Amino acid sequence: MPKLTIKEELADAIKLDGSFVAHAIYYALQKGLVQLDDPSSSLPYPLLDYDIIRKWMDINYLQLCTVKLFKIPVQQNRQALYLAHEENEARAQHYKMYGYRVERIMEAPHEMDTSLYCEETGKHRVIRDMKRKTVEFPCWVGEVGR
Template identity: 65%
Template sequence: MLEQTIKEQLADAIDYDAPLLAHAIYFALQEGIVQLDDPASSLPKNLDYDIVTKWRDENVLQLCTIKLFIIPMGQNRHALYLAKKEDDARAKHFKIYGQLAQRILDATHKMDVSLYCEATGRYRMIRELKRQTLVFPCYLGEVGR
């Protein structure tokens, strides 16, 4: 099997929401340290991560614009939403439940968690659901009980 190229690794970093890696590759490309057709192993580990982290925090590549928000509803119940901003998830929650969200948690780091769907009888990763969703904010459902 052939080793992945820098171009393929960058595409994977974008597809799988790995913003630090994507920005590190972008930095290395901008600095001429690597080329798109180079093997992925040629990406050095000793990049200037102060700049890479700054770029990631500024979201230079505009990645991960859709986040996972969780709204606790009491009695161990939580509503899950995919949205660009907290306010979008909050408004969707009000529309569905008729309640103002007292708290809202950014759980974007949990995109690789699987949820069981009773309607389909299948487990689906939140990241997979996000890729298949066309309109945001999106209500994913309720967990707990």
């Protein structure tokens, strides 16, 4: 397997919503610790300022992961999933789909790699892949049991 460069690693991190890796590489580039053509293995993790990287991630300095996954309870053991930029967009989409307003909504970034079964196609689809193929947000993804 060929070794990736810093540039390729950064591109992968952006493509896969790898916020930490993308911000860490950006920090290292800004500080002159690495160059874009260096091997990705040369990223000097011990020299990185994790407080700054965490702050950048918290404010989404690189504007990554702008579409988020939200969960809204619909029945006792079921939740509707939405891809949206903001919580209020998911709420509005839920109202359109189900006809009632909700107070409780949860952001679920850790579930972006969840696989859902699609009855129409008879195949499993990963939410992150669905996000990449979606043109318009907010978007109803489906329902899941808890």
